Amino acid sequence: MGHFQFKELGSICNYAKEKYEERAETKRRRSRSSSDVTMEVGKVQPYGKLHKPPTVQSLHERPRKKLQKRSLPTLLNAPQPAPYLFVLEYDPYPYNTKPSEFLGVYATINSVTAGAFRYGAYTFSREGLLDGSEYLSPTGRIKILSHAVQSTGVTAAVTERSRKEDGELMRLDIPHPGQDPRVDSLQDVSTDKVQETMFLAIHEGPQSAFCIGLFTSKSLAWGACLKDKAWLAWSDKLVEEERSIGEKNMPQTSARLVGSGRHAWFVRAHEVDGKRR
Incomplete structure (x- = not known):
């Protein structure tokens, strides 16, 4: 029985050897054929007749974007930032019992600090x-x-007190000879030189006051007052409204807010680094 086992093992080895030799021969043939083709390619071929003219296949190239020269904005066309001014607010003792008062408008931190000391400031608060x-x-x-100076926005007509000239009543809603020229609030205002007179729009309640904004004209400040009043009337009920002209021909209006007392909106003019007009 062992004899037959050794015989089968020998036949298996012979079969594996034959297959290995066949694979080796196949590899040699393939390598020989590839080397022959390479040699034929390297040989100089005789001239032949072309059946068709050669065609050049050009790849589609994307057109290159030309560099666009971007002109830097000039200083004249660039928007200028709105200048900021300082406002002094005085809140009397005891707090939240009386509306505060706005003392003046100042151009620099040094001038506003000096103004605070002139009004009695002696030390910092907490x-x-x-x-x-x-x-x-x-x-x-x-x-x-600190408030930004606003030179554009909603304007409102300001009705000034009528005055007499040569004994006759003078209408203020029409231009007269010798009057100052009207300045449109939407025109460009140069920020190089700070305007001498600024106008504060103020909302005053029974126990506090709030500066709505700082404006370059009376009509702009008055428009801001009416806009702030309209916002309050939209959410709460205003009754007993009144409108009048205060000192220095400054417009003012007031109304009673149901459940919160009487509120007033008015305009105050201040000279920059000076006293109130």
């Missing part, structure tokens, strides 16, 4: 120690507020 924007005075506290 909040002022953090940013230097609030002082204490013997009768209250003085705050330094």
